[in-house]
Amino acid sequence: MxxxxxxxxxxxxxxxxTQRLVxxxxxxxxxxETGSDTGAVLxxxxxKMPLDLDKACKSRAANLxxxxxxxIRSLIERDIATAGTSEQRPAWVRELLAVIAHHENDDHRKAS
Structure with a gap:
């Protein structure tokens, strides 16, 4: 220690x-601080969020x-990426993202 x-x-x-301080x-x-994956400055x-939301957020993050x-950063990035566009993503893009998310969850469940 x-x-x-x-x-x-x-x-x-x-x-x-203290006399040397300017x-x-x-x-x-x-x-x-830099992110370990991208080197981006963080x-x-x-x-601040309600306790129930914090617990749900922690659980969802762990599942992923x-x-x-x-x-939280991924949710903000996704929102900013789609902000200002009134157009919804095409159905095929939404379906593809859902399949990817589903398989990511399967991999994490198998590992735990």
């Missing part, structure tokens, strides 16, 4: 450290072999 260095610093060491009004960028967001974050 690592020890917090601030717990072992003397008051003089803390004072010396304060500015420059904005601070959030830490950048920004953490907090999403995804984390909750991946599942």
């Amino acid at each position: 690592t020890t917090d260095p601030f717990e072992t610093m003397s008051p003089d060491e803390v004072a010396a450290m 304060f500015t009004d420059e904005p601070v960028e959030p830490p950048i 920004i953490p967001r907090s999403v 072999g995804m984390s909750q974050s991946e599942y």
Whole structure:
């Protein structure tokens, strides 16, 4: 277990450290994380939802072999991809996506 260095610093060491700090009004960028699959920059967001919806979301994500974050992100990406178009996908596309989703679920069920 690592020890917090601030717990072992003397008051003089803390004072010396704070005197070296330079304060500015420059904005601070959030830490950048990259997605393991795509290398995309991922920004953490907090999403509030009712407990029942959270449980259902967790369960659905697990059934799909995804984390909750991946599942929620996929729903947002799908919505944005179809936003602004009043046209529904052709029936053959909807059927194909349903077959793919069904087989993805089968594979995940077999693995568990």
